[in-house]
Amino acid sequence: MEQLIILIALITLGYVAGSITEKRHYRSLEAREKALVNLPAVNFKQLPVDPAIVRKSEMVVGNTVIAVDYFKRILAGLRNVFGGKVKSYESLLDRARREAILRMKENAKGAAIIINVRLETSTIGKSSKNQNATSIEAMAYGTALIIGEQ
Amino acid sequence: MDTKFKLIFDGNLTGSEPLETVKKNLSGLLKKDAAAINQLFAETPVVIKASVDPTTASKYESAFKKAGAICRVVEIKKNLLPQEGKIILTNVESVPGTTIVEHFGLVSGSTIRAKHVGRDIMASLKNLVGGELKGYTQLLQESRDEAIDRMKRQARQLGANAIINVRFSTSSVAQGAAELYSYGTAVRVE
Amino acid sequence: MKYTPILPENNDNISHESPVKELFILSAGIIGIVIGIYVALGFAVNWIVPHISLETEKKMAALFSGVTGKGEDTSPRAKHIQALCDRFQKSCAKIPYEVNIHIIENEIANAIALPGGNILLCSGLLEKMGSENELAYVLLHEFGHFSNRDHLKGFGRSLVFVAISAALFGPDSTVGNLIAGSIGISETGFSRVQETDADEFGIEGLQCAYGHVNGATDFFEKMSKAEDPHIFGNYFSTHPETLKRIEHIKAYARENGFDLKEKKPLPDQFKKISESD
8 A cells, every 4th residue: 555655656746846847948948949040950961051161160969868757657657558659758858859959059159050960869777677767868969060251 | 943845636637727638747747657647646635745845845836737736735744842731851962853942950750659568479479480570560660650740740830841861760768669750951942 | 042040839749638647548447457357367266266176286285385394293282283173174074185284483363274285373373272162163264264265266366466467567567566466455355255154164163073162252352352443444454353253153153053062171282382392
């Protein structure tokens, strides 16, 4: 019986804390994306500008690791029985990637465009057979082009 | 892009010449013998020329009129451009045959799917005998389709009609669940 | 090419349904499956157990040899109890088992029927015995369990459940342990009915062996003074409220016209446990 009560308490804690953190993060993401919307990140290689005006080019990287809260883990475990979309993890990955791209853009201050952006995702944390105690790491890297007068 | 034209003959005559004369004129114009010309009249409509530029098209049109026949000139619609609402995906740097007019930055779509215990049990059994895990193949196919669909929806919101340089990435984020992620650059082509 | 800075309005990469709703739906699904398996198992076990032959059961008894091996079965008091059992088996309690008594040092007043005809008596129980009749009743109660093959039924069901939950969730998952625990809780209900049946068997045996049923409820009366109802009511206890049991035994005795006569005392050896060898 105690086990059930502890479980419910942890799930509630995970849900409440998790949703607060998530909402806060999304608001931050949206604000920063709006601020950085004038710096495009694209994943093609061709130079969209005349090579002559490129003053400097530099690789920029942004990464972040986001942890899973208990509520999401329980949901994923239950979902594993029935199959289908694991909706609880979707927001996690969305946040991680957007954050990684934003950090990459923030590292490329002064650039006109970031080309050949690539994204890598991996899981960090205990990867023993039954533990879902993984965190998601997202990394974005690309080449920032700074244009202007020599 | 230059537009191209098709020339189609429906078997109609201008009416200025009798049929036999028209046939003779056409045979001289198109450099075909009498039998071939008769067939031309028999199986209308016939495509005389599949793709010619505008100048040649008008030359043929007037030549046909002089011979006493009517030839239809039809513009070839560009079938490289996406139809209304559809989005083209390529994983090269452009959409071949079109030019990129503007770009909108990165778009991405992701989905996470878990397998259910039935598939799990089947997979364990297959581990004994080997062979394709059709259940998983189908699962990942559905995931891929959904990820691409989400990416397209995001691109559509930005006003794009194509996504170039599409890349995929798969990772396992939860026990028994796989995440499929696709990203590309949203562009508008013309 | 030019760049048009624009951000998407809706986020298509997440689902906008409430996760709490999803939690309830999935939990309800799991509970439904568990209940379904439980009910199916109940039928299956009740159907299979009568078919388990005694030879198979003796093999299962080997599983418990670790426990029974540690018990005393050659001391004078053990031999005395064994002799009682043999007497009962010959005349009054005909069960198809060869009953073996094992006594283990344990303060708790309890007796357990194990597969293969082994009865495990805790020394704490023996210390509380006031008369031979009382002890005889306890033994015959355990005989009742053997007769109904109760020890196999509860055992079998829990085992299958643990196996299924291990297969579905893995041996160490939180959800799996929770389910196994809750099955354990409902299994106690299962054995309440069995205990009552064993009570009735015990009292009939007592009447047969001694000609009267005095002493049958002594043990329970002692227990009831010590016991208090668990805060969750008697659902969580393995033995139904002792008072209810006493009432049931007395009523049963009255219905069947069993009398109460002089009780037979126990040999002194029983009380002086630490001094006898």
